[in-house]
Amino acid sequence: LDRLSEEANELLTVAAVVGREFTYQTLALLSEHDDDVLLHLVEEGLAGRVIEELPEPGRYRFTHALMQETLLAELSTTRRVRLHGRVAEALEQRFGDNADARAPRLAQHFLESATLNREHAARAVRYSRLAGEQAEGQTAWAEAARHYQACATLVEEAADDLGEDEAALLTALGRCHALATEYRPAWRSLMRA
Numbered sequence: 001l002d003r004l005s006e007e008a009n010e011l012l013t014v015a016a017v018v019g020r021e022f023t024y025q026t027l028a029l030l031s032e033h034d035d036d037v038l039l040h041l042v043e044e045g046l047a048g049r050v051i052e053e054l055p056e057p058g059r060y061r062f063t064h065a066l067m068q069e070t071l072l073a074e075l076s077t078t079r080r081v082r083l084h085g086r087v088a089e090a091l092e093q094r095f096g097d098n099a100d101a102r103a104p105r106l107a108q109h110f111l112e113s114a115t116l117n118r119e120h121a122a123r124a125v126r127y128s129r130l131a132g133e134q135a136e137g138q139t140a141w142a143e144a145a146r147h148y149q150a151c152a153t154l155v156e157e158a159a160d161d162l163g164e165d166e167a168a169l170l171t172a173l174g175r176c177h178a179l180a181t182e183y184r185p186a187w188r189s190l191m192r193a
Helices: 006-018 024-030 035-047 065-073 077-113 118-137 141-157 166-179 183-192
Strands: 021-023 051-053 059-062
Touching: 006 024, 006 035, 006 059, 006 065, 006 077, 021 024, 024 035, 024 077, 035 051, 035 059, 059 065, 077 118, 077 141, 118 141, 118 166, 141 166, 166 183
Parallel strands: none
Antiparallel strands: 021 059, 051 059
């Protein structure tokens, strides 16, 4: 990373917040550089073996998880939270009408940025609930419970209910815990509901 330019490191830091894998299109939405400069910076990361191309054009991944972790470790908490918000908005824009189908990924980034942005908190609740419903529909009870728990926690911590029915969330959470044979958390959620 020390051999790369400052601009390339900044771009790769943004890519690290996106995830282990990322697309050129997402970077283009997040970067202020024009296409030629952006491509040059990506190629610099490729030449430095920090990232590698995937078979599908415009898709990349970090060569090693430690590369991504190193870039993330250099960020302050506030900067990382703000970057998650920018990433969430860029992904939501990129996914367009298919954003609901990508609810788990959007929920992850909006949840990370919810502490600093009330609008992101409301979107985190929406996408977490959707992700929970999708996981529940696939009988992934533990995953559904995780999404419902994140959603319920945000609603509980908010001054208002962020447009969600807390009792319905807690009921769904309890149901998923019960189906995952986690009876104590199921009982606690259902009693709270």
